[in-house]
Amino acid sequence: MIATLEQEESLQHANSRAVVASLESVSMNYGEVRALRNVNFTVRSGQVVALLGPNGAGKTTAVKLLLGLLQPNSGKARVFAGDPTHPQNRMRTGAMLQVGRVPETLRVREHIDLFSSYYPQPMPLEEVLAAAGLEKLRDRKFGDLSGGQRQRTLFALAICGNPDLLFLDEPTVGLDVEARRALWEEIRRLVNHGKTVLLTTHYLEEADALADRIAVINQGEIIAEGTPAEIKAQTSGKRIRCITELSLASLLQIPGVTDVKQDREAVEIHAREAEPVVRALLARDQSLSGLEITSAGLEEAFLALTQDNNQNANRQD
Amino acid sequence: MSTAAAVLSNTQIERSPSHSLTIYLKEAKYEFLKNLRLRVYTVSVISFPLMFYVLFGLVLNAKESIGSTHVPTYLLATYGTFGVMGASLFGTASGLASDRGLGWLQVKRASPMPPFAYFVAKVLVSMGFSAIVVLLLLVLGISFGGVRMPLAETAKLIATLVAGSIPFAAMGLALGYFTGPNSAPAAINLIYLPMSFCSGLWVPYMFLPKFVRQIALALPPFHLSQLALGTVGAGFQQSTATHWEVLLAFTLICLGIARIGFQRDKGKLYG
Numbered sequence: 001m002i003a004t005l006e007q008e009e010s011l012q013h014a015n016s017r018a019v020v021a022s023l024e025s026v027s028m029n030y031g032e033v034r035a036l037r038n039v040n041f042t043v044r045s046g047q048v049v050a051l052l053g054p055n056g057a058g059k060t061t062a063v064k065l066l067l068g069l070l071q072p073n074s075g076k077a078r079v080f081a082g083d084p085t086h087p088q089n090r091m092r093t094g095a096m097l098q099v100g101r102v103p104e105t106l107r108v109r110e111h112i113d114l115f116s117s118y119y120p121q122p123m124p125l126e127e128v129l130a131a132a133g134l135e136k137l138r139d140r141k142f143g144d145l146s147g148g149q150r151q152r153t154l155f156a157l158a159i160c161g162n163p164d165l166l167f168l169d170e171p172t173v174g175l176d177v178e179a180r181r182a183l184w185e186e187i188r189r190l191v192n193h194g195k196t197v198l199l200t201t202h203y204l205e206e207a208d209a210l211a212d213r214i215a216v217i218n219q220g221e222i223i224a225e226g227t228p229a230e231i232k233a234q235t236s237g238k239r240i241r242c243i244t245e246l247s248l249a250s251l252l253q254i255p256g257v258t259d260v261k262q263d264r265e266a267v268e269i270h271a272r273e274a275e276p277v278v279r280a281l282l283a284r285d286q287s288l289s290g291l292e293i294t295s296a297g298l299e300e301a302f303l304a305l306t307q308d309n310n311q312n313a314n315r316q317d
Numbered sequence: 318m319s320t321a322a323a324v325l326s327n328t329q330i331e332r333s334p335s336h337s338l339t340i341y342l343k344e345a346k347y348e349f350l351k352n353l354r355l356r357v358y359t360v361s362v363i364s365f366p367l368m369f370y371v372l373f374g375l376v377l378n379a380k381e382s383i384g385s386t387h388v389p390t391y392l393l394a395t396y397g398t399f400g401v402m403g404a405s406l407f408g409t410a411s412g413l414a415s416d417r418g419l420g421w422l423q424v425k426r427a428s429p430m431p432p433f434a435y436f437v438a439k440v441l442v443s444m445g446f447s448a449i450v451v452l453l454l455l456v457l458g459i460s461f462g463g464v465r466m467p468l469a470e471t472a473k474l475i476a477t478l479v480a481g482s483i484p485f486a487a488m489g490l491a492l493g494y495f496t497g498p499n500s501a502p503a504a505i506n507l508i509y510l511p512m513s514f515c516s517g518l519w520v521p522y523m524f525l526p527k528f529v530r531q532i533a534l535a536l537p538p539f540h541l542s543q544l545a546l547g548t549v550g551a552g553f554q555q556s557t558a559t560h561w562e563v564l565l566a567f568t569l570i571c572l573g574i575a576r577i578g579f580q581r582d583k584g585k586l587y588g
Binding site: 064067068069071087090091093094095097098099100101102103105106110113114115117118119120141154157161167 | 332336339340343344347350351352354355415418419420421423424426427428429430431498583
């Protein structure tokens with residue numbers, strides 16, 4: 001009871017928070033290629049929002065629009081209720097982008113020193129180094145860093161200005177498990193200090209672990225939006241795996257079964273609810289073995305969402 | 318919602334002039350360090366003009382004269398121009414082409430860096446490396462070539478050559494906007510080396526074939542070398558003002574082209 005009250009309060013609180021970044025009916029083309037189609041999207045203060053989607057879905061384009069690096073063909077990108085390119089809005093924004101080459105002959109601390117100088121109230125160097133786990137690498141030249149260390153340096157450049165709003169485009173690509181967890185911790189700490197974070201990722205686990213809200217994007221359209229729990233609920237269901245003599249066709253006729261697939265010697269059955277289906281299975285096949293039931297995780301939800309979306313798109317074509 | 322928006326827009330932060338100056342200085346400082354540590358840059362930009370000067374000015378022709386000018390002194394002006402050109406073109410074009418093509422410029426543009434600071438730093442650092450090349454040439458000439466010049470004349474030569482870095486830095490910016498990360502160095506060499514030859518930077522102008530001499534008149538390095546030669550009393554033809562005017566016009570044209578590139582990049586995926 002108390003928990004529900006708290007949840008309701010936090011929900012109300014979330015909706016009353018100011019919008020710090022938004023895409024309003026944004027469409028964006030690169031020549032013939034449509035990168036975003038009528039996208040509406042908001043990031044509220046103090047939240048971590050994840051843009052989740054496969055490669056080429058339009059995640060990076062969305063981030064670049066919000067950073068003012070691209071101009072939409074139609075619609076509006078707004079940051080702090082204003083123009084993303086305005087210097088005063090940029091002073092409150094930090095960004096970690098995917099970059100091909102960073103000047104390699106400058107040292108980690110020199111890169112940070114330069115980027116810190118752009119901001120009115122930067123974090124002290126030591127704090128930045130600690131936050132990005134770079135204390136021991138401060139004097140290392142960028143060219144001598146490993147892939148993960150480079151990512152951490154780019155993260156340091158994004159946060160060094162102590163910005164209110166942070167854009168992280170695929171921040172944990174190339175990081176090992178430990179470094180990824182450390183970065184997650186750091187992102188949580190920043191949000192606890194009142195920062196707002198928009199991150200893009202194709203790691204479902206990452207969106208699930210970090211985000212208050214997830215927007216699933218596919219082929220330039222936002223196909224689902226909500227809390228991680230809500231996204232999962234959109235394709236709530238169970239996956240039943242077993243070895244059975246029943247044919248695929250007869251399995252499909254069991255009430256509640258949505259999909260059946262042969263997987264090597266076993267079959268994989270998707271169902272809205274597991275129990276009635278399992279009861280029916282056991283009744284019809286005495287020799288059934290290897291029964292496993294798992295709930296559809298975010299991964300399934302994501303795959304289901306993007307597959308539906310792709311099928312619809314194909315049908316329209 | 319309306320109050321929230323008001324709160325958001327009220328927290329305006331103004332950047333003081335001294336803060337802006339700090340940014341420009343840091344940008345230039347790190348641009349300088351970046352290039353200084355880049356062996357490809359320092360080797361090609363500093364050692365080539367010095368090597369040529371040692372070979373053709375100190376080892377081979379040290380006792381000769383061109384007109385009434387001692388060869389080591391004459392070549393100081395022409396190899397000085399050659400060095401300035403290299404330092405400026407490589408200092409701007411290759412860095413810009415790579416920063417543009419490989420995404421680093423976007424990271425900087427997404428930050429609150431004043432966009433102008435990036436370009437000013439490149440031009441200042443080109444001038445800095447030009448000064449280093451010219452000073453090293455002077456040290457060699459004075460130490461081993463018997464170059465003797467009054468202090469005022471020396472200062473004028475240095476000032477002329479360092480100022481002459483600006484047109485080529487502008488040219489480098491234009492090139493950097495129309496070449497890719499891999500093609501930039503080749504494109505620079507393709508322009509830099511023939512232009513140097515045709516402008517009389519390697520072989521003195523009067524020894525060039527007639528048709529090359531006619532081409533030279535249209536080339537900016539020729540005009541800078543004439544200004545530099547003028548400071549050591551070896552210039553000829555047109556007045557000093559004409560040479561400066563040509564260089565100024567060339568600078569403006571290059572900046573115009575660079576601006577077209579800058580505008581073209583805006584709104585593109587990479588740039």
